[in-house]
Amino acid sequence: MEDEVRAGEAIDAPRLALERLSKRFGDRLALDGLSLTLPPGEIYGLIGPNGSGKTTTVKLTTGLYQPTDGRVVVDGVDLQREPERAKRLLGYVPDEPFAYDRMSGREFLHLVGALWDVPARERARRIDELAATFAGLAETLDGHVESYSRGNRQKVAIVAALLHRPRLLVIDEPIVGLDPESALRARELLREFAAAGGAALVCTHTLSFAEAVCHRVGLLRDGRLVAEGDLPSLRRRATREGSPGEASLEGLYLHFAGRR
């Protein structure tokens, strides 16, 4: 990936550092002191049951929520202190990829590119280049977004997130609605992005996807990180705790989520 975005203070700064991050909604503590670090090149999978705090983590990381405590540092830039600078380094794919219905997909992508100050010519080139990743997307881009299927909206959101060459990708459910071929392409895109020095925080219930692309996985339960590591280390820990040695990520999930 080209290195267009100016990074934070430290050259070797992690792409993302969450430091004792907490979020309270009224009396409910949705996230309780979460800390994690993503170095360049890493794809980190955050898994956990519904209501465990995954989406809250994503929204805190992208600046859509304000933390009750702790901080989010993107490539050395504190998100709360310098939100505009930090967001410039971020690409985000939400769990519900709604776009502006009365625009075409192409207009929407141009708008997103303009918000991140991508020059018009560069935008046009990147849109064509990224849209070509997904079969049939380029032909769909000139219709109104409101007529798009869930899968096409997801593809547009992925293209939008990559348009400005971010340092960090934050993805809430990467392949929901995608057909198998597009899901494969999304997986390749993510790997290419990480290989070029980016880092990705991926929240998902699709454990096969996480197993296939994530270098490390963290399991959230009740707003707390209850397990973290690569697959072999998680298996070793699960074995020590009495779980079968060759468990899949699904088995590990059930084990650490306390479901068996």
Next chain:
Amino acid sequence: MALRALLAAGDAAQDVVVAGFVLIFGLVVVGEYFVFERALEALHPLRLAGTALSLYFLESLMGLILIISLVSYVASGLWVHFRAADTRLLRASPLPLGALYLLRSLETFLVTSWALAIVGLPALAALGVAHARGPGFYATGLVVLLLFAALTGAAGALLTAAAGALFRRSPTRRVVAATVVALLAVFAALVGRNVIPSTGDFYTIFEPGILNGKPASIKFVEAKFARWPSHPFAAALHDAATGSHAGSPATRAALWLLPAGALLLAATAGRALYRRALPAIAESFVVTGGGATAAVGAREFPRRLRGPIGALVERDVLALARNPHELGRAAFIGFLLLLYTSFVFVAPLREVADRPTAVARLLLLNVLASGYFLTAFGLRFVFPSTSLEGRAAWVLFSSPVSLTRLFAAKLALYATLLGLAVVPIALAGTLRLVGDPVLVATTAALLVMLAATAATLLLAFGAAWPDFREPNPESLSTSAGGLLATLVCLAYVALVGWAARGAALARSEGGSVAPWLAVVAVVSGLLVAGALALARRRLRTLEVA
């Protein structure tokens, strides 16, 4: 804290909001009653001319209600009948299309019959009190208004179904815009020619004379409104109030035949048109730049403005231009503005130029009317601006765009647009009313402050209490934040109106207008500063669920 809880919106908060809007409507109705009652009382001593003028008053009022009801019905009805959120669900249910048409017609009638309620009822009460009539008059009056409601509702449903059938083949924006503008221009011309009395009309009314046993002045008014569908209803109310006989036996028969005929046509032709139009519209009604498909072309964006803020502003304009429902609402408020413009240019304002009290009162009304239009436009298009980011709000709020800069750009845009839409017309009215350059300049300054402050208040309140889950601007403007914005705006408009009146009276007595300008400048400054501080604080901590 209580205000914060109210704005956070719960069930109890909703009740308070409804009560708040009922209170506002109640105050408007009571205010209208007193204006109508005083006007009708003032006509009494004028004998024959007074009778003719009260008939003219009723004809104008019923004509206005008819036009406003029809335009409002079609503007809302096109959305309610064809594009309401639950249309797909209801079409998938076993509900017959005819029943759906009836349901939609009733829904639209309920939300668009406000003109009859807030203008017709106080007029009826004022008419009864001014002519000292008993309960029989009010019973008759209510029957007349109900028949009139049946006529406007049925005609509205018929016109909506016909418009749907006309537009069912995905017309281009230009075709829709041209049709709407042409229709509104015709309506405005009708109002300008007939409803608003000109100097010539007054001369005719005040000429004495009897024609075929009836005062010439009454004959003149009857002839002027004879072709208006509202004429039988105005004549019936006039007869019931004065005991005279306006109109012919045919007019009296039309009182019953017109509503019956309209209902019959709406139930047959209207229903048939709706059954033909709905399936086609539900599948294909997308207003595009050209052609009949949903494609908008391989275009770059933004096309006119530059930079992130420019792109967002252009997106807002594009979203409005591609939204037929919102365009319809804008056209409706624009139509009311056009009616007001007709009044400004047709009414014999110069005739009262030598009476300072009347001039002051008219200047007050001019500012109040401007304030109404600014608030109406603002509530519909400025207040919901932040909330309409909607389910795609994640795009803006996760982007590196400075929300403060975006707010400032939107404020500049909306203050300019609101100012351009309202201030020139209000100034034209002022110029027709007064020749004193100081008073004209004072009014201009007051109007500019009014537009800028109203735009700031509405944009700031909308940013402070957004609701990203509600896609309907109408519902957004009737939220707790909308209620608060409406109350503050109306109070502020009243203050500016009072200042305009005070300045006019001071000027007529050789005094200075400076204290009046200073009061408005200080209050405007405080309101703007407060609203900006509120918006700035809220935007910094705003969360997008």
